[in-house]
Amino acid sequence: MAMPSQSTPTDGAGTGTPLTEEPLEVTRADALAPMFKALGDPVRLRLLSMIASARGGEACVNELTGEFHLSGPTISHHLKVLRQAGLVDSDRRGTWVYYRLIPAALGVMSALLDAGTFLSGG
Numbered sequence: 001m002a003m004p005s006q007s008t009p010t011d012g013a014g015t016g017t018p019l020t021e022e023p024l025e026v027t028r029a030d031a032l033a034p035m036f037k038a039l040g041d042p043v044r045l046r047l048l049s050m051i052a053s054a055r056g057g058e059a060c061v062n063e064l065t066g067e068f069h070l071s072g073p074t075i076s077h078h079l080k081v082l083r084q085a086g087l088v089d090s091d092r093r094g095t096w097v098y099y100r101l102i103p104a105a106l107g108v109m110s111a112l113l114d115a116g117t118f119l120s121g122g
Contacts, residue, residue, distance in 0.1 A: 018114040035109055038085035043068065044078045051088055051099045058091075058100040 039045050051059045065075045082088045087105045091098050
């Protein structure tokens, strides 16, 4: 059963233009900031990496918890932050929760940070 869907930061983020081409509008910055803030924590960055690279495209919470010297509730909090930021989605299956990456979220972040034109001098 899927967790209730909520409005996510990607809803107002759009793909837009890279920040090297024009300044961000306030609404887009407000929509994107929670995504970048969520990844500003090393545990959450590592969790996202583990979920994104998991076989089958998803990881069970018990597979993630064992990789850290943190309590289950702490890991659950970090996963909740990633979910609220619109970076991952989850499904409950029995007693376990499975997490998967939301590729569009990374696409939005990647498009914003695309510095190809800036770096090539074009």
